[in-house]
Amino acid sequence: MNVAICPGSFDPVTIGHLDIITRASKLFDRVLVVVSVNSSKRPKFTAQERVELIRRCVTHLSNVQVETFDGLLADYARQKGATAIVKGLRAVSDFEYEFQMALINKKLYPQAETVFLTTSAENMYLSSSVVKDIASYGGDISSLVPACILPDIRRRFACWEGRNENGKQCGSDPQ
Numbered sequence: 195m196n197v198a199i200c201p202g203s204f205d206p207v208t209i210g211h212l213d214i215i216t217r218a219s220k221l222f223d224r225v226l227v228v229v230s231v232n233s234s235k236r237p238k239f240t241a242q243e244r245v246e247l248i249r250r251c252v253t254h255l256s257n258v259q260v261e262t263f264d265g266l267l268a269d270y271a272r273q274k275g276a277t278a279i280v281k282g283l284r285a286v287s288d289f290e291y292e293f294q295m296a297l298i299n300k301k302l303y304p305q306a307e308t309v310f311l312t313t314s315a316e317n318m319y320l321s322s323s324v325v326k327d328i329a330s331y332g333g334d335i336s337s338l339v340p341a342c343i344l345p346d347i348r349r350r351f352a353c354w355e356g357r358n359e360n361g362k363q364c365g366s367d368p369q
């Protein structure tokens with residue numbers, strides 16, 4: 195059985211992530227989506243919240259499981275007997291970082307190959323950071339995140355007397 199892991203911060207999961215997870219589920223027998231810690235980021239959602247948001251989006255994918263892991267990805271891959279680490283690649287700007295990660299993971303756990311799936315053209319511009327930035331101003335993110343988690347994200351960035359919890363101005367009704 196080919197086990198692949200799909201790691202990321204997923205803060206929050208976007209339609210771009212979901213596209214990569216869905217395509218990976220067709221290529222591998224089992225896909226483990228792992229919410230990992232990226233030490234250079236301050237997440238907006240807890241790891242458990244992110245796991246639950248993703249779980250809600252993948253209920254129709256019977257070979258996909260979602261977990262969290264606070265450690266080295268290579269150790270997680272070893273524990274699970276994974277043979278592939280699947281990452282989405284959007285643009286040249288992603289490449290250097292992803293290339294470095296792939297080489298590090300290969301060094302730490304040579305049994306897994308990093309497999310890059312090119313992003314679908316319509317998601318080229320999309321990232322969790324873009325979603326959070328738009329949401330923090332009360333902008334429309336309905337075409338950027340899966341519909342079933344849209345209320346959760348809006349709630350996290352909800353406007354209160356014209357400002358959200360970050361103190362940013364946000365005009366439109368979050369509902």
Ligand code: PNS
Pocket residue numbers: 201202203204230231232233235265266267268295298
């Ligand atoms: O979605 P992201 O933030 O680009 O995902 C990056 C992530 C979480 C996959 C990466 O930071 C990671 O693998 N973190 C776990 C710790 C680890 O294994 N680091 C690599 C060796 S320095």
